[in-house]
Amino acid sequence: MPRIGVVTFPGSLDDHDALRAVQLSGAEAVPLWHGSDSIDGVDAIILPGGFSYGDYLRCGAIARFSPVMSTVIDAAGKGMPVLGICNGFQLLCEAHLLEGAMIRNAGQQFVCRDERLRVETIDTTWTCAFTKGDEITIVLKNGEGNYQASAETLRKLEDNDQVVFRYLDNPNGSANDIAGITNERGNVVGLMPHPEHNVESLTGPSTDGARFFASVLQFLSVRA
Amino acid sequence: MADTVEHAIQTPELEQPYGALGVKDDEYARIREILGRRPTSAELAMYSVMWSEHCSYKSSKVHLKKFGALSQETPRGPLLAGIGENAGVVDIGQGYAVTFKAESHNHPSYVEPYQGAATGVGGIVRDILAMGARPIGVMDSLRFGPLDEPDTKRVLPGVVHGVGGYGNCLGLPNIGGEVQFDRTYLGNPLVNALCVGVLRHEDLHLAHASGVGNQVILFGAATGGDGIGGASILASETFDETGPAKRPSVQVGDPFMEKLLIECTLELFQAGIINGIQDFGAAGISCATSELASAGDGGMFVNLDLVPLRDPNLAPEEILMSESQERMMAVVEPANIERFMEICRKWDVLATTVGEVIEGDRLIIQWHGETIVDVDPKTVAHEGPVYERPYHRPAWLDGVNADRAEALPRDNSPEGLRAALFAVLGHPNVADKTWVTQQYDRYVRGNTVLAQPEDSGMLRIDEETGLGIALSLDANSRFSYLNPYLGAQLSLAEAYRNVAVTGAEPVAITDCLNFGSPEDPEVMWQFAEAILGLVDGCRELGVPVTGGNVSLYNQTASTPILPTPTIGVLGVIDDVATRIRAGFTAPGEVVLLLGETREELSGSIWEAALNDGHLGGMPPAVVLDAEKALAKVMRKAAKRGLVSSAHDVSEGGLAVTLAESAFRGNLGFRVSLPGDDATVALFSESAARAVVSLPEASVDEFLALCAKRGVPVTRLGEVTAEPVLDFGVLSLGLDEARDAWLAPIPAALG
Numbered sequence: 001m002p003r004i005g006v007v008t009f010p011g012s013l014d015d016h017d018a019l020r021a022v023q024l025s026g027a028e029a030v031p032l033w034h035g036s037d038s039i040d041g042v043d044a045i046i047l048p049g050g051f052s053y054g055d056y057l058r059c060g061a062i063a064r065f066s067p068v069m070s071t072v073i074d075a076a077g078k079g080m081p082v083l084g085i086c087n088g089f090q091l092l093c094e095a096h097l098l099e100g101a102m103i104r105n106a107g108q109q110f111v112c113r114d115e116r117l118r119v120e121t122i123d124t125t126w127t128c129a130f131t132k133g134d135e136i137t138i139v140l141k142n143g144e145g146n147y148q149a150s151a152e153t154l155r156k157l158e159d160n161d162q163v164v165f166r167y168l169d170n171p172n173g174s175a176n177d178i179a180g181i182t183n184e185r186g187n188v189v190g191l192m193p194h195p196e197h198n199v200e201s202l203t204g205p206s207t208d209g210a211r212f213f214a215s216v217l218q219f220l221s222v223r224a
Numbered sequence: 225m226a227d228t229v230e231h232a233i234q235t236p237e238l239e240q241p242y243g244a245l246g247v248k249d250d251e252y253a254r255i256r257e258i259l260g261r262r263p264t265s266a267e268l269a270m271y272s273v274m275w276s277e278h279c280s281y282k283s284s285k286v287h288l289k290k291f292g293a294l295s296q297e298t299p300r301g302p303l304l305a306g307i308g309e310n311a312g313v314v315d316i317g318q319g320y321a322v323t324f325k326a327e328s329h330n331h332p333s334y335v336e337p338y339q340g341a342a343t344g345v346g347g348i349v350r351d352i353l354a355m356g357a358r359p360i361g362v363m364d365s366l367r368f369g370p371l372d373e374p375d376t377k378r379v380l381p382g383v384v385h386g387v388g389g390y391g392n393c394l395g396l397p398n399i400g401g402e403v404q405f406d407r408t409y410l411g412n413p414l415v416n417a418l419c420v421g422v423l424r425h426e427d428l429h430l431a432h433a434s435g436v437g438n439q440v441i442l443f444g445a446a447t448g449g450d451g452i453g454g455a456s457i458l459a460s461e462t463f464d465e466t467g468p469a470k471r472p473s474v475q476v477g478d479p480f481m482e483k484l485l486i487e488c489t490l491e492l493f494q495a496g497i498i499n500g501i502q503d504f505g506a507a508g509i510s511c512a513t514s515e516l517a518s519a520g521d522g523g524m525f526v527n528l529d530l531v532p533l534r535d536p537n538l539a540p541e542e543i544l545m546s547e548s549q550e551r552m553m554a555v556v557e558p559a560n561i562e563r564f565m566e567i568c569r570k571w572d573v574l575a576t577t578v579g580e581v582i583e584g585d586r587l588i589i590q591w592h593g594e595t596i597v598d599v600d601p602k603t604v605a606h607e608g609p610v611y612e613r614p615y616h617r618p619a620w621l622d623g624v625n626a627d628r629a630e631a632l633p634r635d636n637s638p639e640g641l642r643a644a645l646f647a648v649l650g651h652p653n654v655a656d657k658t659w660v661t662q663q664y665d666r667y668v669r670g671n672t673v674l675a676q677p678e679d680s681g682m683l684r685i686d687e688e689t690g691l692g693i694a695l696s697l698d699a700n701s702r703f704s705y706l707n708p709y710l711g712a713q714l715s716l717a718e719a720y721r722n723v724a725v726t727g728a729e730p731v732a733i734t735d736c737l738n739f740g741s742p743e744d745p746e747v748m749w750q751f752a753e754a755i756l757g758l759v760d761g762c763r764e765l766g767v768p769v770t771g772g773n774v775s776l777y778n779q780t781a782s783t784p785i786l787p788t789p790t791i792g793v794l795g796v797i798d799d800v801a802t803r804i805r806a807g808f809t810a811p812g813e814v815v816l817l818l819g820e821t822r823e824e825l826s827g828s829i830w831e832a833a834l835n836d837g838h839l840g841g842m843p844p845a846v847v848l849d850a851e852k853a854l855a856k857v858m859r860k861a862a863k864r865g866l867v868s869s870a871h872d873v874s875e876g877g878l879a880v881t882l883a884e885s886a887f888r889g890n891l892g893f894r895v896s897l898p899g900d901d902a903t904v905a906l907f908s909e910s911a912a913r914a915v916v917s918l919p920e921a922s923v924d925e926f927l928a929l930c931a932k933r934g935v936p937v938t939r940l941g942e943v944t945a946e947p948v949l950d951f952g953v954l955s956l957g958l959d960e961a962r963d964a965w966l967a968p969i970p971a972a973l974g
Contacts, residue, residue: 010572011480013395017670020687035570049668051393054480110388110663141392141665197667202801203684204667 002027002220004213005042007072009034009063013050014085014196021196022046025213034066044081044125044216045072047088049141049194059102059144060091069095081125081216082188086142089180089190098181098190099157100149105142106173112141114205115193116168117179121161124186129215136208138193140171140179145192147174147181157181165191226540227265228594236262245272251609258603266589266596269541270510270604277776279507280608283742284774287755291769294762298731300796303768304428310351310503311421312770313428314732316796318691321425323355326365326418326697326736326792328775332474333415337382341415342390342477343451346549348419349394350503353486354552356428356493357421360669361683362391364401364417365697365736365790366660369410371652371972376405379413380660381973386477387417388663393479394486397672398664399681401697405652407837411780416736416773416790418697422685427493434520436581438499439561440513443568443575444485444551447508448534451475451547481550488571489552497564500555508546510604512553513579513587517601520555523586524601526579540591555581615748624706627840629831630823634903638954641902645879645956646964647833648907654829654876655968673800677888679722679872684800692800696722696793699738700875701786702827703843708750711827712757712789713846717911718874719793720765724855725870725914727804727862728795733762735772735791740784742776750787751776758789764848767793802862806871807888808917811945813868815893816923817878817938818854818930819913823904829876830907850912853933858914860929866922873913879906879951881915882940886949887962895941896952906951917943 004027006018015031022029030042034052039045052063063069069091076082076097084092092098105111119127119134130136149157154175157163165180172192180191198209225231232238240262242252247268255263255271263271277283288307296303298314304321305313311325329344345362352359364387369376391398396419451474492498500520502512509531517524528540538546556564561577568575582588587604589597635644648654657677666675673692674682680694698719704711716733723730737754740747762769778785797803808815825831826841861867869889873881878897886893897905918926930937944950947958 011393011483013393013483013668017668020670050395051480051483054393054478056480109385110392110665112662112665112667139667141667143392194667197670200670203670203672 002217003030003042004044004046005030005032005039006046006048007032007034007068009052009066011050011052011054012048014194015048017196018046018048018085021199021209021213024199025210025217027217032068034063034068037067037071039068039071039075043220045075047084047091049086049088052087052091060087060094063091064094073097076188079185079187081219083126083212084190085194085196086192089192092188092190097188098183099153100147100181102144103146103148104144105146110143111171113171115140115171117165117193118168120163120166123161124164124182124189125219126189126212126215127164129211129218135168137206138195138208139197139205140193142192145174146172147178149175160184164189226591226594226596228596229264229598232262232264238262240265240268242268242272246276247272251275254609259599264596266541266544267599269545270514270597273507273510273545274514274604275608279511281774282609283611283613283776284751285610286612287752290755290759294759294768296768298768299729299766300731303770304425307769307771309771310354312732312734313355314770314794316685316691316693318686318689319424320685320691321423321428322420322693322794323352323357323423324418324420324695324792324794325351325734325771326416326790327773328736328738329415329417330412330738330775330778333383334379334413336474337379338386338389339474339476341383341386343475343549344415344417345387345390346477346479346482347505348417349396349482350552351505352419352421353489354501354503355421355423357423358490359396359419359421359486361399361420361681362396362417363399363681363695363697364415365699366401366403367409367414367788368405370407371405371968373410375410377973383413383415384660384663390477390479392665394483395668397666397668397675399666399672399675399683400695401676403657403660406701406786408783408785412778412785414738414778414788418792420695434522434581435499435557436522436583438555438557438581439577440524440526440579440581441554441556441564441575442531442551442578443554443573445478445481445548446532446534446574447543447546448548449538449542449546452542452545475547475549477549484571484573485550485552488568488573491567492564495563495567497556497560498554499557502553504551504553506547508544508548510544514601514604516553516555517587518605520581522581523584523588524579525582526589528589528591530576530578532574532576540596613742613748615745615752617749618746624840625842629826629828629838629841632831632835632838636902641906641954642956644830644834644903644907648829648876648879649883649961649965650968651829651833652968654880656966657969659969659973673803674726674805678806680726680728680795682726682728682797682800682803690799690801692797694723694726694728694795694797697790698722699788699790701788702839704754704787704789705839706827706841706843708753708787709757710843710846711787712754713761714843714911715789716758716761716791717846717848717851719791720851721854721872721914723793723795724858725804725872727802727858728797729859730767730793730795730855732770732794733767733791734770735789737772738775738778738785738788738790740779744784747784754787754789761848765852802865804862804867804870806885807869808885808891808893808943809868809889811891811943813917813919813943814923815895815915815917815940815942817898817913817915817940818935819850820910820936821898821905821908821913822910824908824910828907828909844910847912853935854912854914857929857933857935861926866926867916867918870914870916873915874909877907877909883949883961883965885915886958887965892944892946892948892950892958893941894944894950898938902953
């Protein structure tokens with residue numbers, strides 16, 4: 001059974017939810033701790049949502065220096081699937097595994113709502129079970145989700161097909177309606193919306209999030 | 225130098241600024257009598273804050289006692305902990321217990337809306353944590369001045385930002401509450417925050433400091449100069465004239481610290497190394513030490529020099545009274561200290577041994593090697609003054625009650641009704657609150673089955689069995705103004721009904737009672753009547769009061785707020801998968817009105833919206849038997865899966881219930897109104913009513929259920945795919961109606 005790790009940082013909030021989503025997908029959910037540089041031999045890693053270190057300094061800026069992150073950066077370099085959700089996305093940007101950065105939402109408010117997204121590429125470890133162009137509903141909840149990057153970076157992301165998700169109704173002013181991106185290799189994906197909140201019809205507005213986890217399992221099984 | 229006990233004995237005549245601390249002459253005399261000498265300034269600080277209205281309930285105690293006479297049985301068994309603990313604990317079955325409580329943070333939220341509201345959430349979360357429970361959700365009941373007042377634009381966004389900023393960062397879903405407006409709240413907004421937590425029966429912990437030699441550990445944030453209030457008077461007038469000026473009296477929150485404190489405390493509980501625990505709320509170390517010591521079987525010694533400080537210049541009185549947030553105090557056996565510290569280090573939580581449990585019954589606090597406090601902690605924590613405040617029914621009330629809204633002109637022409645519908649849907653108390661609620665995370669922890677704008681919040685407790693809880697928080701202050709006894713019962717009935725329509729069984733309540741000055745006999749009468757109403761209401765409904773909070777002195781100059789008894793009702797549902805939502809689900813389904821509609825317009829939104837804020841007459845009749853019957857029908861209907869939607873009828877009447885059901889389902893309806901007066905049919909706020917929609921195939925079985933319980937049913941019509949709200953006498957487009965309902969709050973707040 002594939003093993004998927006979820007890192008808990010001080011101030012992580014959706015770690016519990018990510019572990020549940022992994023379990024529901026049929027993989028083994030492995031809790032990982034920020035203070036250890038071990039990733040316990042997992043096959044994929046999720047950096048969950050929350051307010052690591054209270055979002056002090058900048059979102060993700062302190063967590064980026066946690067012992068576990070050096071191992072995560074190594075593993076990502078070797079092609080391990082890594083998914084950063086919300087604060088995890090911010091953290092991936094701080095760690096330079098992904099390009100760009102998030103600033104305060106255009107409306108200056110925390111926004112929690114069910115967001116419509118379009119899947120722009122399925123050429124990643126976390127979206128290979130989608131169909132390009134799929135429109136999905138995923139929960140969004142953050143205060144600093146306004147994705148920004150230099151014009152040059154944006155052009156590169158667009159040209160290389162590294163924009164993974166786009167908002168259909170941009171909630172926060174993100175450049176090019178970008179909700180999520182990937183690295184050049186397609187193994188590291190970060191997005192502001194929360195797929196782990198969309199895996200059960202009882203508690204989420206959709207079950208579209210389940211396909212993120214199905215994607216990585218499909219990727220891992222093909223690779224194995 | 226510090227004002228030591230020895231110094232106090234030597235200088236009996238020293239004048240003390242007790243008046244400025246809010247201590248009355250006779251209270252000061254009583255303190256001297258208890259101690260047999262004058263208090264030291266540190267002792268005076270402790271007594272002043274612990275004997276304050278906020279901490280001692282001195283004006284409300286004689287009335288609150290009446291709750292104690294209620295049965296401690298819930299429909300699901302006895303309470304595991306009741307009034308007097310940090311929060312009541314309810315057995316919900318399968319080995320789970322739930323604890324919930326609401327608390328006010330009204331005045332701080334007016335002075336500094338963001339921090340006032342944020343620390344209100346933080347405080348109630350620590351109350352729940354101190355019971356050994358994992359906090360799993362929050363709710364908030366908010367009241368502001370008129371939406372179009374400039375100060376509302378200062379207070380409301382700050383409060384909402386604070387509730388969200390703190391709760392979101394703690395990872396607690398905000399699952400419901402209410403936002404209401406009235407002119408009396410302009411200078412005195414209400415922020416009532418509720419937290420709910422869950423624990424296994426065997427993990428229930430109560431605050432005690434037992435066992436001589438056990439260590440007293442302060443853990444969490446360091447102590448700063450925030451939230452000191454009266455202590456700075458002592459510090460500056462008595463000792464520290466060259467020191468900093470009056471410190472801010474509103475506390476400053478750090479939700480990140482609180483999140484660490486939650487995880488750390490729960491791990492400490494799990495390790496089984498906490499003998500006693502107390503959260504830091506109002507009155508800081510004064511409260512924690514005196515409460516812990518008086519609940520145990522020994523005395524307590526505390527060395528104040530060991531308290532970690534953010535500001536090294538704090539005077540001892542200030543340290544004792546500081547309301548710095550995110551702190552807890554635990555009593556731990558010496559053998560467990562190392563393990564305790566290890567867990568705190570894991571969570572980066574500062575922990576310091578500051579004292580120990582000692583022989584005898586004294587609370588002794590030292591500073592720089594000298595004793596500055598030597599008191600019997602019970603006299604501080606529990607033996608404060610009790611007032612039998614005079615009260616009488618206001619003479620003006622007869623005039624108000626005679627000025628009935630039923631006598632106001634009604635325009636039952638299609639044009640008149642159309643204008644009335646738009647006015648009611650656009651009234652700030654009815655209008656859509658998404659502007660507020662979308663700033664709250666309702667999804668975190670992944671167990672939110674229902675959240676605002678549903679009638680209740682609902683959380684799954686057990687992922688295997690589907691066991692869950694429902695919670696609603698309601699107050700109807702307009703009804704309470706017209707008749708506080710009935711208003712409190714109607715608030716209770718509404719919260720009870722909101723829980724019931726989701727299919728959950730209401731089992732227990734908590735309250736947060738917001739009133740004006742207890743020194744005004746008319747306000748005191750409102751308070752006393754509301755309590756009587758609640759006691760009688762709870763008895764009849766068979767739900768105990770598990771605890772609560774009282775907030776008095778809510779007034780601007782001589783104008784008190786509308787009496788606002790906020791009631792939280794907890795329900796239990798055996799399987800959350802059977803829960804009923806509020807929005808229409810399918811065209812062609814039958815729409816039924818449950819309950820009886822009477823000509824009851826007084827206190828209604830129709831009255832306010834169409835008549836320039838008019839408020840007169842008598843509130844709707846309270847029929848608690850009918851509420852119980854309705855609840856039973858809904859519970860059965862949920863179990864059998866008979867209905868597709870259910871939505872309670874309350875503010876704005878049937879018109880608003882139908883419209884909201886349509887908005888949420890994005891469907892229309894075609895109904896014919898019951899009775900011969902369209903205004904009454906649409907806008908009467910008769911209690912014990914709900915609207916359900918269901919497939920034709922389930923109608924007979926559902927009607928039989930209603931007949932068995934004696935619940936009157938009116939077949940109104942059906943759900944339609946066509947986006948039209950067709951009331952028979954008039955029709956509105958779904959979009960135009962929804963726009964009227966969506967627009968007011970964003971338009972006012974931007």
